[in-house]
Amino acid sequence: MAKKASEVEVGFIGFGNMAQAMARGLVDSGVLPGARIHACAAHFDKLQTTAAKLGANAHRDAGEVVEASDFVVLAVKPYLVEQVVAPVRDLLADKAVISVAAGRDFAFYEDVLASGSRHLSTIPNTPIAVGAGVIACERRHSLTTEQLETFESLFGQIALIEWVDGALLSTASSVAGCGPAFAAMFLEALGDAGVKHGLPRATAYRLAAQMMMGTAKLHLETGEHPGAMKDAVCSPGGTTIKGVAALEKDGFRGAVIDAIDAIQGA
Template sequence: MTTDKLTIGFIGYGNMAQAMAQGLVDAGVLPGGRIVACANHYEKLAANAGKLGVRPLHSVQEVASAADMVILAVKPGQVAKICEPIRKELADEGRMVISIVGGFRMDDYADLLDEGTHLICSIPNTPIAVGKGIMVTQDQDTLTDDQRRLFNQVFEPVALIERLGADLTSVATTIAGCAPAYTAMYMEALADAGVKHGLPRQVAYRLAAMMTEGTGALHMATGTIPAAMKDAVCSPGGSTIRGVAALEKSGFRGSVIDAIDTVEGA
């Protein structure tokens, strides 16, 4: 199987599923017409699916039958109900199943899917919509080698695929999946400060957004650790180090760590 003939099916078509579909279509991985989806409210599904040419279907059975790659994109409490009527279809030798259900790992599917189902658990984040995503992926799966290559072929154009042991996927998902909200708050605060000092709002947003994207891109391109990147901007006695000192005085880094601890229940 290659992406030239692949059909992807979403069971559940909420914000994350739509972000994935958007990223895949915009990146040219496959056209919207080779994506199918079902959801609880068909009229809303049809309206959202129509934006990309995704084909709306009426049932999980239709999606399971039509798709080579089935993506489970429902809430945790819905998984058992969703899987039961399509266990046989999902276990088809030529089909692969991707779970993007928050908090679900391979072991959680032991009693929900038939033996022999080709399954991988991977949690994306919303920047996948613009080809800048992360997929935190459990390093144990039941895919064949060819299916694993296909998974990479489909998602590498739109996301960094980070494979980790089950014991680390939770905190990795918190950093990759929750931190876009924290980063957006930081960008908003920077923009507010710019507006306070006279910048037009949209200019301030653009500066904050591009600075954030560029700093991340610089690390990815060079491998320079964040501490060294910070030091490179901080001239002795300069304005940047004074700002860094003010952030440290306010507990900036401690607050970020506290946010992750809170989500992880530490």
Template structure:
């Protein structure tokens, strides 16, 4: 199936579903008329879909019937209940979950045998086509189905397949990381404002610096330590800042944040 002919539906239209829909419409990967959404609160759904021009469905059944690819975007504890009445409809669809800690085997129990399904973990920057979608390597899609889903998700940013056992850790990095990065942007800006730089300029510079550094690493494949060394002259200003960060446990704090989430 060609992307221009594909129809995508959402069951649940919270923050992540809205981010994905925004990304597809913003990047032009999908036209608004190709996207369908359903949610329990239909009035709220209409308010959230109207700015994008996508279809607000009166029921989950309508979204499921219309879609070629159905994105399940409800809380994990709601999935079984929501999918139960849709099992037969979904047998001829591609089902994509974006629920945390709901891998292939969990979703398999909510669907009829042979239903094509895949578990993923997108992050919020997908809304501007600069996100990450973690994709579980275990799935039941055939080659053509996987190619369609990969094309859809690639329009939202990086698609990173990982083994089932690593879904949680990868999801922490890409899903919780934006909060950590935002805190770093804020802290950098606060430091600059303390020394007289206007806040708007401080945010612009901090955000672009992080975006550019990340892109440089991805395109060159350089080790982050080597990138640090490249701007750290002997006796210079940068090494003084690096030393202060190390003194206050910068790296350790980041690793401990992972430990807190992953349960170590």
């Protein structure tokens, strides 16, 4: 039987921005107490400080993290994965291994981990820190049914879990993983425009941020096509269609698509 989310011990090998975002999301959303989170990182003093903020356990090495955890999140830079896995390869064989390293798919871990290991490759994004994230997951994995149920009950409370074929994991990462940077730029630009026309900056940012969040929620809850959502706001001869026309003239959509193309071609 799958463990209840609140009973799982989650370990992080590497505790950089993404790992901290995941841990913060779990703790702040009340999904998991900090005492059930374990982490190790290259700089132990810094780790102790960041872990303490969440009430999490700081460990000096990966072996301690693995032994204390049911789920082990590999959250190091992609080029470091093999190096950090090697000393704990046998210990990981009894755990559910969750990778958040870009470009490291099922086939990669079949070679790196011990035979028969249970693993899943994912790409989360930073809004997971506030319980509004996305985790793109490779459809091919080797988790047991119980481990998969636990994973979904645990992280499904703080992120949309989207399953894609391995060949599309990179594209999903570009849209959802890199997208927050583009969205933040749009938020900043809307704020600048508001300030230009007299709004206090904090007010402009709040208006823009709430608008972006609400628009996204409207789409997710209704499934309405974005084009139809745009049309619903554009009255004939009105202000919105004039703004849309200006964005089209300046290549707004093309610029967004070019950004994804640039990432995919990197």
